[in-house]
Amino acid sequence: MVHCLTLISRTHRIARRAGGRVESVCGLAVADADAGDLFVADEADATCARCAMAASAAVVRAATARPADVARALFAALVSRETGAASDLLGRTASLPGGARGFDGPLRFGQAVERLHALFAGWTAQIVDLMVDGDRVLVRYRASGNDHLGLLGLGERFMVDEGVILTVHDGQAVAASAMGDTFGFWAAATCDPRNPVDEEQDVG
Amino acid sequence: MSVEDNKQRSIRFHDEVIVGQNFDVARELLAPDLQHARGAIGYTMRAMSPSGVAALQGLQGPERFIAATKLLRSLFPEWNSTLDEIIAEGDKVVTKCTVRGRDIGGFLGTGPAGGGAFELDQMIIQTFRDGKIVKIYALSDELGFWRAMGAELPA
Numbered sequence: 001m002v003h004c005l006t007l008i009s010r011t012h013r014i015a016r017r018a019g020g021r022v023e024s025v026c027g028l029a030v031a032d033a034d035a036g037d038l039f040v041a042d043e044a045d046a047t048c049a050r051c052a053m054a055a056s057a058a059v060v061r062a063a064t065a066r067p068a069d070v071a072r073a074l075f076a077a078l079v080s081r082e083t084g085a086a087s088d089l090l091g092r093t094a095s096l097p098g099g100a101r102g103f104d105g106p107l108r109f110g111q112a113v114e115r116l117h118a119l120f121a122g123w124t125a126q127i128v129d130l131m132v133d134g135d136r137v138l139v140r141y142r143a144s145g146n147d148h149l150g151l152l153g154l155g156e157r158f159m160v161d162e163g164v165i166l167t168v169h170d171g172q173a174v175a176a177s178a179m180g181d182t183f184g185f186w187a188a189a190t191c192d193p194r195n196p197v198d199e200e201q202d203v204g
Numbered sequence: 205m206s207v208e209d210n211k212q213r214s215i216r217f218h219d220e221v222i223v224g225q226n227f228d229v230a231r232e233l234l235a236p237d238l239q240h241a242r243g244a245i246g247y248t249m250r251a252m253s254p255s256g257v258a259a260l261q262g263l264q265g266p267e268r269f270i271a272a273t274k275l276l277r278s279l280f281p282e283w284n285s286t287l288d289e290i291i292a293e294g295d296k297v298v299t300k301c302t303v304r305g306r307d308i309g310g311f312l313g314t315g316p317a318g319g320g321a322f323e324l325d326q327m328i329i330q331t332f333r334d335g336k337i338v339k340i341y342a343l344s345d346e347l348g349f350w351r352a353m354g355a356e357l358p359a
Contacts, residue, residue: 129329131293138291138298140329140343163327163343165289165300177289177300179325179345 011041011048024048067168068130071137074166074173079124081117083110091174120145120158128161137166143180207292210332214297217330217337218287222301225277227270234266235336248346252279269340280305285326295333301326324349 012024014035022035041048070089077086087106117123123145131138140163146156162180166173205213213233220229249272250257256275263271277283282305289300307320324344331339 129296131291131296131298133291133293136289136291138327161343163298165291165298165327177325179327179343 013048014040066171067135067137067166068132070168070171070173071130071139071166072127075125075127075139075141078113078116081113083113089172091169091172119149121148122146125162135168137168139164139166205332205335207294209335210295210297210330211290211292213332213335213337214290214292214299214330215287218285218299218301221273222285225273227273230270230273231266233337234269235333235338236265238265238269238337239339240268240272248349249276249279280307282306295331297330297332299328299330301328322349 012028014022014024017023017032017035020032021029022032023029074086074089077083077089083106087110090106090109123143125141125143127139127141129138129140140161142159142161144157144159147158148156160180162178164176164178167175216229217233220226221233253275256278257272260268260271260275284304286302286304287299288302291298303322303324303326305322307322324346327343329339329341329343330337
């Protein structure tokens with residue numbers, strides 16, 4: 001038997017889960033067991049036009065309680081600066097223990113992202129690794145940008161490896177801790193800005 | 205080995221090797237072909253003891269890791285680590301640790317009012333194969349660490 005869902009594989013974004021059923025943004029409803037990879041698109045790859053609109057993080061928030069999706073949506077907001085749409089993805093009392101920065105609730109997240117992009121033109125980042133363990137998500141990413149204001153005095157172009165661990169409850173990040181390899185960033189920038197930080201660099 | 209097995213081995217590695225300095229356990233848990241990606245606080249070690257780090261170049265696998273750990277301990281004898289969080293998926297385990305110690309040698313300059321005491325967050329990513337660690341990669345806020353220690357660096 002050909003499963004009907006194979007005809008629409010990796011097409012939709014999830015709007016809600018309830019009563020053992022999953023509804024897509026465009027209104028399709030399937031049994032929870034059927035709403036796996038064959039039904040759900042990765043990231044913003046939904047080809048269903050209505051589901052594709054869920055690239056708006058606000059819709060994603062309504063959409064899903066899956067920690068990985070919340071992390072990806074927040075990361076997308078960090079890169080795109082569309083933090084308003086992502087504000088529902090952060091708990092009002094979200095906090096960052098351990099010296100992490102910028103995630104003290106939606107307001108501070110928005111402010112931090114704006115400041116980041118204002119200070120470092122062209123700031124962008126790519127996810128290197130994403131791991132999920134229960135309600136926690138590790139996102140390891142490589143960020144780059146331009147120190148066009150000369151704030152760092154390390155050369156215009158920079159690249160740095162960073163990681164953040166999010167704790168996600170009910171579709172919202174409620175805590176996060178982050179750290180960056182700032183010395184690697186500094187070393188690369190001061191030694192040779194053209195030479196990006198190499199993950200495999202052996203420093204003992 | 206299951207994800208939970210890898211977690212338990214990672215916890216054991218932290219407690220018995222990183223904290224306990226039991227290098228027999230290191231040899232047990234590290235694969236002979238261990239890949240040394242960026243080491244925990246590696247840039248600091250290179251800056252503080254370039255000759256010590258250079259001496260590591262002739263070593264491979266677990267012995268290299270052990271020598272690097274001993275070098276680190278020689279630079280910071282009061283080095284200690286607390287495992288705050290552990291995340292695992294597939295063949296990878298991530299531990300987030302808080303490292304505390306004291307720069308008793310004054311390696312990093314003037315040192316803060318606290319007498320050189322420091323605290324440093326680390327995120328260590330280990331890749332397992334057949335119950336052994338085949339790759340270690342660490343993220344540390346070393347620049348923040350140096351600044352906290354009073355070292356003069358670009359603003």
